[in-house]
Amino acid sequence: MRVLYLGDIVGRSGRDAAIARLPxxxxxxxxxxxxxxxxxxxxxxxxxxxxCEDLFAAGTDVIVTGNHVFDNRDIMPHFQRENRLLRPANYPDGAPGRGIGIYDAPGGRRVAVVQVxxxxxxxxxxxxxxAADEALKPYPLGRAVQFTLVDVHAEATSEKMAMGHYLDGRASMVVGTHTHAPTADNQILPGGTGYMSDIGMCGDYNSVIGMQKDEPVRRFIHKTPGNRFAPADGEGTVxxxxxxxxxxxxxAKRIEPVRVGPRLQETLPEVA
Known part of the structure; x- marks a missing residue:
């Protein structure tokens, strides 16, 4: 099976780029x-x-989120209607939504998507x-499901790497999101799990992790509160x-980065 996962979409620039490029x-x-x-x-x-509907219409099968999942409150009831939308599985009991979904794929195959x-x-x-143990236990890889994607939404590379090794052999891929900068460590771990510490963002890379530069730079220099961060609005890279x-x-048999757009060196897998 071949699975494509696009990293954190940041603002209109990231949405436009992802929606345009995805098909x-x-x-x-x-x-x-x-x-x-x-x-x-x-x-x-x-x-x-x-x-969500725009991303599904462009060809997205599942949307995962992260620590900003509930920043727009109108998304909360949407979790009860839309099983293709996930939040981290280790949110406390009672939080809207779910952290794992099992989905149909072509050829009668099944895909598990998990986020922690x-x-x-x-x-x-x-x-x-x-949380990852609990989510994956009912769906053993190669039996109940033919592919398992685990997203680790985290700051620390060490924590992401630890999760990759912890789940090695139990997931098809364990990859990181959240830091918005693609890493160069894509690899297949000894047990056969594809791993990458961070897959990067979809957004304007002439920015501070997707945000317009002036306010983040000012805060680092002066250490005082200021204006709300706003997404950078230049052409997005996917x-x-x-x-x-x-x-x-x-x-996993192969794991390769995907980068398409104006700011970073482009790379795409060669697929026969």
């Missing part, structure tokens, strides 16, 4: 299933039901490792990751 990327990369992270899609903070949120330099949450797995085992 072409699905076709060129022969993706059987596509996931995007939409937690910064609405003005850089949260997501709305209307944006890290705890280092993040808001206090339940243990992401125990970043993500592509994984090809073995249907018999569910383990």
């Amino acid at each position: 072409e990327l699905r076709e060129r990369l022969k993706a059987d299933f596509t996931v995007v992270n939409g937690e910064n899609a609405a003005g850089g903070f949260g997501i709305t039901p209307a944006i 949120m890290g705890r280092i330099f993040m808001d206090p949450m339940d243990c992401p490792f125990r 970043c993500g990751v592509w994984v090809e797995s073995d249907d018999a085992t569910g383990l």
Whole structure:
């Protein structure tokens, strides 16, 4: 199976780039299933039901989120209506939504998508490792599902790497989001899980992690509060990751970065 995952969509620039590029990327990369992270899609903070529908219409199968998932309150009831929208599985009991979904893919195959949120330099949450265990236990890879994607939405690279090794052999891919900067460590771990510390963002890279530069720079220099951050509005670059797995085992055979746009060096997998 071939799965494409696009990183954190930041503001209108990221939305426009992702929506415009996604149909072409699905076709060129022969993706059987596509996931995007939409937690910064609405003005850089949260997501709305209307944006969800735009992303689904462009070819997204599942939207995951992160620590900004509830910044727009009108998304909260949408979780009860839309099972293709996920939030981190280690949110406390009673939070709207769910952190795992099981979805149909072409050829009668099934895909598990799981998101957990890290705890280092993040808001206090339940243990992401125990949450991942609980989510994956009913859906063993290669039996109940043919592909498992685990997103680790976290600040610390060490925490993401630890999760990758912890789930090695139990997931097709364990990849990180949240820091908005693509890393160069895409690899297949010894147990067969594709891993990448951060898949990057979809947005304007002439920015500070997707935000207009002046206010973040001013805050670092003066250490005083100021204006609300606003998404950078230049042409967006699309970043993500592509994984090809073995249907018999569910383990990764290839993992490669995806970067398309004006600011970063472009790279796309060669797919026969």
